[in-house]
Amino acid sequence: MLQITEGSHAVAEAVKLCRPQVVSAYPITPQTHIVERLAEMVADGDLNGEYICVESEFSALSSCVGASAAGSRVYSATTSQGLAFMAEVVFNAAGMRLPIVMTIANRALGAPLNIWNDQQDSIFLRDSGWMQIYGEDAQEAMDLHFIAYKLAERHDVLLPCFVCLDGFIVSHTFEPVDIPSQKEIDEFLPAFNPLHRLDAKNPMSFGMYATPDCYQEFRYEINAAMIRAKAAYREIAAEFKAKFGRDYTGLVEGYRLEDAETAIVAMGSICGTAKDAIDEMRDAGEKVGLLKIRSFRPFPSEEVRTALKGVKNIAVIEKNISIGSRMLGAVGLEVKDAVYKDSPNIFSYVGGLGGRDIRKRDIKQIVQWAKEGRNDCFFGLREELLK
Amino acid sequence: MALNVGAVAAPGHARNNKTGSWRVFCPTLDTAKCNKCGTCALICPEVCITLSGEFYSVDYDFCKGCGLCAEECPKDAITMKKEEK
Numbered sequence: 001m002l003q004i005t006e007g008s009h010a011v012a013e014a015v016k017l018c019r020p021q022v023v024s025a026y027p028i029t030p031q032t033h034i035v036e037r038l039a040e041m042v043a044d045g046d047l048n049g050e051y052i053c054v055e056s057e058f059s060a061l062s063s064c065v066g067a068s069a070a071g072s073r074v075y076s077a078t079t080s081q082g083l084a085f086m087a088e089v090v091f092n093a094a095g096m097r098l099p100i101v102m103t104i105a106n107r108a109l110g111a112p113l114n115i116w117n118d119q120q121d122s123i124f125l126r127d128s129g130w131m132q133i134y135g136e137d138a139q140e141a142m143d144l145h146f147i148a149y150k151l152a153e154r155h156d157v158l159l160p161c162f163v164c165l166d167g168f169i170v171s172h173t174f175e176p177v178d179i180p181s182q183k184e185i186d187e188f189l190p191a192f193n194p195l196h197r198l199d200a201k202n203p204m205s206f207g208m209y210a211t212p213d214c215y216q217e218f219r220y221e222i223n224a225a226m227i228r229a230k231a232a233y234r235e236i237a238a239e240f241k242a243k244f245g246r247d248y249t250g251l252v253e254g255y256r257l258e259d260a261e262t263a264i265v266a267m268g269s270i271c272g273t274a275k276d277a278i279d280e281m282r283d284a285g286e287k288v289g290l291l292k293i294r295s296f297r298p299f300p301s302e303e304v305r306t307a308l309k310g311v312k313n314i315a316v317i318e319k320n321i322s323i324g325s326r327m328l329g330a331v332g333l334e335v336k337d338a339v340y341k342d343s344p345n346i347f348s349y350v351g352g353l354g355g356r357d358i359r360k361r362d363i364k365q366i367v368q369w370a371k372e373g374r375n376d377c378f379f380g381l382r383e384e385l386l387k
Numbered sequence: 388m389a390l391n392v393g394a395v396a397a398p399g400h401a402r403n404n405k406t407g408s409w410r411v412f413c414p415t416l417d418t419a420k421c422n423k424c425g426t427c428a429l430i431c432p433e434v435c436i437t438l439s440g441e442f443y444s445v446d447y448d449f450c451k452g453c454g455l456c457a458e459e460c461p462k463d464a465i466t467m468k469k470e471e472k
Contacts, residue, residue: 097393196392204398218390
């Protein structure tokens with residue numbers, strides 16, 4: 001049944017349905033409504049788990065690491081500065097192969113201080129060993145949590161996962177959302193069955209010291225698990241589709257890409273605006289389509305290449321900047337790597353940083369730029385502010 | 388160590404890492420000067436100096452050669468000698 005729900009509350013409902021035994025989080029805009037609602041659920045007895053009120057994000061994820069090692073299903077959520085503060089633990093959680101699911105309500109990083117949306121925060125942890133999947137709207141953001149737990153906890157994966165949604169744009173917007181029943185989720189998502197477990201009777205150390213003679217092999221194994229996660233994701237999303245009817249089976253998703261000469265590549269909520277812009281451009285006879293990247297880690301290079309086969313120009317919308325990189329955007333670098341053998345024109349266009357709106361006319365302009373071969377650059381820059 | 392998911396191991400596992408191989412300078416005890424006060428054993432950050440038999444001795448499998456024992460010895464009974472390997 002559809003309910004009008006705020007994106008954050010839809011995520012909180014999803015988390016509740018996954019029955020986490022431990023929730024540990026520190027409130028930070030624009031993630032606050034998610035953890036506020038979860039705290040209420042625990043206080044009201046609707047969520048039978050422990051809510052740990054920590055004093056910082058570092059402690060939030062550290063307590064998740066401990067709880068997950070002890071065999072609990074755990075949850076956290078954060079964004080921006082909070083995620084940056086967690087960074088050390090982010091890498092440790094992946095190295096210890098703890099299937100923690102954490103929502104990232106994507107927000108810009110300071111300085112200057114900015115609480116609004118871009119995707120710099122999750123992207124800067126792209127090499128941490130966490131999976132990263134991006135929801136376009138409240139429904140997808142919600143559903144990806146069910147898939148994320150099942151995926152992270154599979155023994156051939158065992159990697160933590162960020163479920164990313166654009167701060168404010170998705171987190172604070174009310175939308176109709178189909179919330180599954182507890183029975184349905186219980187059928188889809190079995191209880192967490194840990195491979196190892198902290199136990200006083202059989203003591204274990206997690207994330208042990210590894211000398212130069214074996215550290216590299218541990219890193220190799222983490223990467224191998226990340227590669228296996230692609231097939232595992234597809235399997236689980238197919239199961240989800242069969243049960244709930246909503247289709248997230250692709251690590252990427254094409255929109256009107258058939259016969260497209262120019263393609264936009266994007267992640268997250270901007271895909272919705274891009275689809276509207278594409279519809280209008282198609283009506284005007286332009287052969288243009290969208291490739292939505294749902295999973296940034298693992299990065300689905302083969303799917304990207306297949307989906308963009310025959311496309312002449314590719315414009316990647318970047319809500320991030322890899323400062324100092326010639327191509328500017330972190331997503332573009334990956335897309336270019338995926339398609340370079342097919343030699344299309346491919347450009348990163350950086351914009352929407354720190355919450356600046358990206359409008360349909362911006363997207364149309366980007367498409368025009370890609371057709372003209374305009375090189376990687378910012379869009380929507382206020383030239384009058386620049387010296 | 389054996390590879391496993393999450394680098395999980397039983398306690399005491401670090402004993403397998405023979406960190407003594409890192410050593411450049413080797414503590415050597417002059418038993419004529421030593422009064423067996425035990426300061427070296429107390430100060431050793433690796434806890435690898437123990438009373439064994441008549442005198443304190445160093446477990447060279449784990450001694451990294453930091454030299455704290457020689458520095459702290461009130462009788463200057465320990466000297467750090469460049470190790471020949």
